[in-house]
Amino acid sequence: MRSENKELRTLLGEMKHLLQEASDTEQQLVAKEKEFEVALAAKDGQIEELNAQLGAIEEQIAKGELAPPPPVPKTRTELEEWGDELEKENAKLQQDRKRLDDDRRQLREDEEALETQMREMEVAMARERALIARQETELRRLSAEIQHELELVQRGDSSLRDQMVKFQRRAQEVITKPAGGGNNGRR
Numbered sequence: 001m002r003s004e005n006k007e008l009r010t011l012l013g014e015m016k017h018l019l020q021e022a023s024d025t026e027q028q029l030v031a032k033e034k035e036f037e038v039a040l041a042a043k044d045g046q047i048e049e050l051n052a053q054l055g056a057i058e059e060q061i062a063k064g065e066l067a068p069p070p071p072v073p074k075t076r077t078e079l080e081e082w083g084d085e086l087e088k089e090n091a092k093l094q095q096d097r098k099r100l101d102d103d104r105r106q107l108r109e110d111e112e113a114l115e116t117q118m119r120e121m122e123v124a125m126a127r128e129r130a131l132i133a134r135q136e137t138e139l140r141r142l143s144a145e146i147q148h149e150l151e152l153v154q155r156g157d158s159s160l161r162d163q164m165v166k167f168q169r170r171a172q173e174v175i176t177k178p179a180g181g182g183n184n185g186r187r
Helices: 002-063 076-155 160-176
Strands: none
Touching (some): 002 160, 076 160
């Protein structure tokens, strides 16, 4: 009886260890979620900064502040040169605008990817919590059974051997059950 009692206490210790590991895993997931939230906030800041820069550039373009006012042309050649310079400036502005649009698009895609990862992490955390809750319920049930069996051992109940065999089978099922496995219909 003492050896069986010792085995039951060992089993209870192992179950407590499994519960602690599941709790540690949940804490790690919470830390990762916080990291993703910080990264998302940084990306939002970058988007706002780029929007402000684009707005400032557009205002400067509208006011004509980007280029100094040209002197009054005197010859046709000067007009042609100015036309060429204006075309070059226009091409440069178009490239800058395209680059800014690409940066915006990339930031939006990054933000969407982060949000998707956060949703996936939240789903994974919910699964982990459910698994932990099931394991905790199973541990409580096993603990109650162990206490009951110990009381029966102390009283010397006649049906003790049958119950001990049944309990050992259940304990063996719990021990051999895979960590992410089904719950055999129990909740």
